[in-house]
Each structure stands twice: as structure tokens, then as C-alpha cells.
Amino acid sequence: MAKLYLLRHAKAGxxxxxxxxxxxxxxxSGIADAEAIGTAxxxxGYVPDLTLCSGALRARETLGGIASHTDTGRVLYFDKLYSEDAAGYLQIIRDNxxxxxxxxxxxxPMMEDLAMAVSGDGDPSAHETLEHGFPTSGLAVIRFDDGLAxxxxxxxYLEAFLIPATV
Known part of the structure; x- marks a missing residue:
């Protein structure tokens, strides 16, 4: 069983x-939200083995806020995560x-599109929250039985969808 954590960057100016x-x-508020998601x-127990982070400043700063409160594993930066569509994100995930x-x-919209596409099943309340959009600092927790590759x-399977207002 593998876990995919999809995190939209925190609120930027x-x-x-x-x-x-x-x-x-x-x-x-974005800094505070990133720290709150890290604490959550x-x-x-949501600890990644590897973090793939967009090279955009707001994504890197989100990572910094999270990392000040939890382990983020090994980190790789991909400028392509700034411009790829959901299919491109999925390929990067498979490659890693x-x-x-x-x-x-x-x-x-890549995070929301990808979360909706890969989550065929899941917790009904998590799906309901995700259907209202993927806010900044939102975290989708998705389980795959066949591995991330x-x-x-x-x-x-969408296990959880956390947003800063509820953590």
C-alpha cells in the first residue's frame, strides 16, 4: 500500500x-496555514518518504512551513510542477x-484535477470536502494498493482531505 499526499501551496500575496x-x-496567513498543515x-502520521515540490517560491515557502513542524523526507524540486497539467503531474508521480x-x-487547477481523477473511491466526507474545491494549503491523502508507479x-482511495480551517 502506498500513500500520495497532494498539497496545494499555501496562500500567496x-x-x-x-x-x-x-x-x-x-x-x-499562508505561512500560518502551511505550519498548521505540517502540524496536522x-x-x-502523514510522513512522506519523498517530497516533490514545485520550484515556484510560494511552493518552496510552503514546504518550509511544513518542514518546520514535520518530516518531509527527501526533497526534489521540479519547475515542471508549475506548468504541467494533471496528466503531467501523474507522470512525474509514476516516475518517482x-x-x-x-x-x-x-x-x-492541476492538484484538484489530479485528486479528482485518481480518487475513484474514498471516505464520503473527504470526497464531499474535495468537491467544494481544492483550497490553498489543502491536503488530499490518497492510498494506492498497487503502488505509486x-x-x-x-x-x-481518498482517505482524507484536510484544510487549514479544520485542522
Whole structure:
């Protein structure tokens, strides 16, 4: 059994004139939310063996907030997680699927699209929460019986969906 943790980056401030979207930093509520999700991950035993993080500043800062409260395993950065679609995310996950658990820190709409696509079954309350959208600092916890290298649409089980307001 393998676990996939999909985490949308925390809330970022607006881009200042002359600043690329890629370089937007977290705002104060985003920092607090990232830390809260890190605490919730530790409390629930959600410990990834490997973290794949978008190279965008807000994703890296989200990782920093989480890492200050829980173990994030080995970390790899992928600028492609900023621009790939859900299918691209799934391929990156499969390519790194030799681990028992994997945390992906990325962006919407890719996170929501991927979570909905791979979660064929799951906890009804988690599905209901996810159906209302994938907010910043939202964390989908998805179990795969056949390992992450074989992750595919409809093959996952959505165990939980955490948002900062409920942790």
C-alpha cells in the first residue's frame, strides 16, 4: 500500500509590479496555514518518504512551513510542477513512484484535477470536502494498493482531505 499526499501551496500575496507569478511569496496567513498543515501531518502520521515540490517560491515557502513542524523526507524540486497539467503531474508521480509515500506540493487547477481523477473511491466526507474545491494549503491523502508507479485514474482511495480551517 502506498500513500500520495497532494498539497496545494499555501496562500500567496499578489505579485508586485515587475515580479513574475513564479516568484510570488506567501502572505502571513499562508505561512500560518502551511505550519498548521505540517502540524496536522505530524499528528496524523502523514510522513512522506519523498517530497516533490514545485520550484515556484510560494511552493518552496510552503514546504518550509511544513518542514518546520514535520518530516518531509527527501526533497526534489521540479519547475515542471508549475506548468504541467494533471496528466503531467501523474507522470512525474509514476516516475518517482518507487517510494511508499510521496508528497507533491503544487498548484491548482492541476492538484484538484489530479485528486479528482485518481480518487475513484474514498471516505464520503473527504470526497464531499474535495468537491467544494481544492483550497490553498489543502491536503488530499490518497492510498494506492498497487503502488505509486502504477497510479492511474480511478485507482486511488481518498482517505482524507484536510484544510487549514479544520485542522
Amino acid at each position: 499578489w505579485a508586485l509590479p515587475g515580479t513574475r507569478d513564479f516568484d510570488r511569496a506567501l502572505d502571513p 501531518m505530524r499528528a496524523n 513512484g518507487g517510494y511508499g509515500s510521496l508528497l507533491v506540493i503544487g498548484h491548482n 502504477n497510479a492511474a485514474p480511478g485507482k486511488g
